[in-house]
Amino acid sequence: RPLLVPFATVTAAAALVVASLFAVQADRTRDELDGARDRAREIAHVLAAPDARATSRADERGRGIGVVASAAEGRAVITLSGYGEPPGDRVHQLWLVRPGAVPRSLGLLDGDTPLTASGLDRSSTSLAVTVEPGGGSVRPTSSPVVQLTLESVGFGE
Template sequence: MRSAATGRLPADREREIAHVLAAPGARTGAGRCVRCRGVAVIASVTGGRAVITLSGHPAAPGGRFRRPWGARPGPRPPSSGLFAGGTPPVAPRLATPGASLAVTVEPDGGSARPAGPPTVQLASESAGLGE
């Protein structure tokens, strides 16, 4: 999260985001849903990490937050962080073939699996992952 005093991200998060953005061969992808909400991904294929941003999404209802999930075949999709305070999450494990990135609205305190349908979803191949 950003510092209330400076409005800046913690140094370790800034470095993590910069590392993904500056990675050789970093790729971008974007998706939209029918309500013109969007998700964008900048991914480091070699590092297996991606910076995820949202656009056009209203604030999550009180006591809830938006969470990206690495949706892939299997019983339990891994969480890819959460959107908090305007800070984009850096997500691991998006390079699984057949995977996608889904964003859901989750209750405060989180959940072990998505609590509802995705508000937007992006196939990993759209970001150059999972090839």
């Protein structure tokens, strides 16, 4: 009996640790699912807009950018394909370009995961993607790897 008490105590402690790890993982998974659900809802909102229009651009190597935008909503869903991950701790950053204005960051692109951007207005002329230091930049620090005019989706008027 004296040997069973320490064994039972260690077993109970191990079970608590395992249960705690499962609880933490369940919370993390729930947060990830909530985030994915929110992104899907934002994308669906843009795609369902009555004035939603699509355009894309690809280079000779097949790398491209695609946009579905709603001028009425001032929102767009942007995807980048074929560019892969930038080297080191660099990231792809999306910029809104308007005449006479400093480019405004619309966020960081994560591989081929769609990014929903808001705050576009009819004077928005193009979207540009640059390679920036990890975490992004306040202003573009490099030339665009791809740029797409927005005229065909109702902007730039």
